[in-house]
């Protein structure tokens with residue numbers, strides 16, 4: 730009986746987190762992260778921070794059919810394009826939180842520049858030996874009654890993604906979701922699903938917005 734209650738509580742807490750993440754996607758434009766203006770004295774030119782390159786790698790992709798795989802790999806491509814851009818560097822370094830400060834919430838005492846550099850190092854907490862890579866271990870599952878978009882935990886590389894949401898997502902939304910989860914994989918967290926200024930949320934939003942723009946241009950050609 731006790732065990733059953735524990736499992737239920739776990740499912741409940743996962744639902745809470747990811748329900749709000751779901752909201753974040755539908756309200757992405759309302760909460761699009763701000764940036765310190767280049768006129769501002771706290772603005773840091775991107776050239777002040779060392780450049781780096783990240784490759785997006787699918788390490789283990791389980792449960793995806795050929796169409797889903799195609800969408801997933803398109804999201805990998807756009808994710809790779811975004812994270813290696815000068816604009817992404819500028820937006821992370823000069824990210825401005827909702828209080829107007831150039832700082833992420835739950836930042837572990839790290840500056841925006843340091844967070845950018847850790848991100849671009851590509852060393853997942855559980856896989857330190859592959860610098861320069863965003864390594865993805867993904868499992869697609871199907872729970873149509875669930876409001877969970879996806880979940881992961883600190884003791885595994887695997888990110889679980891719910892088909893119920895994945896099937897309707899455009900590649901830029903998948904890229905945003907992957908970026909959020911992967912930011913957890915490099916050790917950043919949020920105190921609640923409302924902490925939109927945290928690195929996982931804010932970086933996820935930045936990537937979603939930039940990827941959407943790239944996808945629009947791509948469709949025109």
Ligand SMILES: [Zn+2]
Nearest residue numbers: 909913919929
């Ligand atoms: Zn999260």
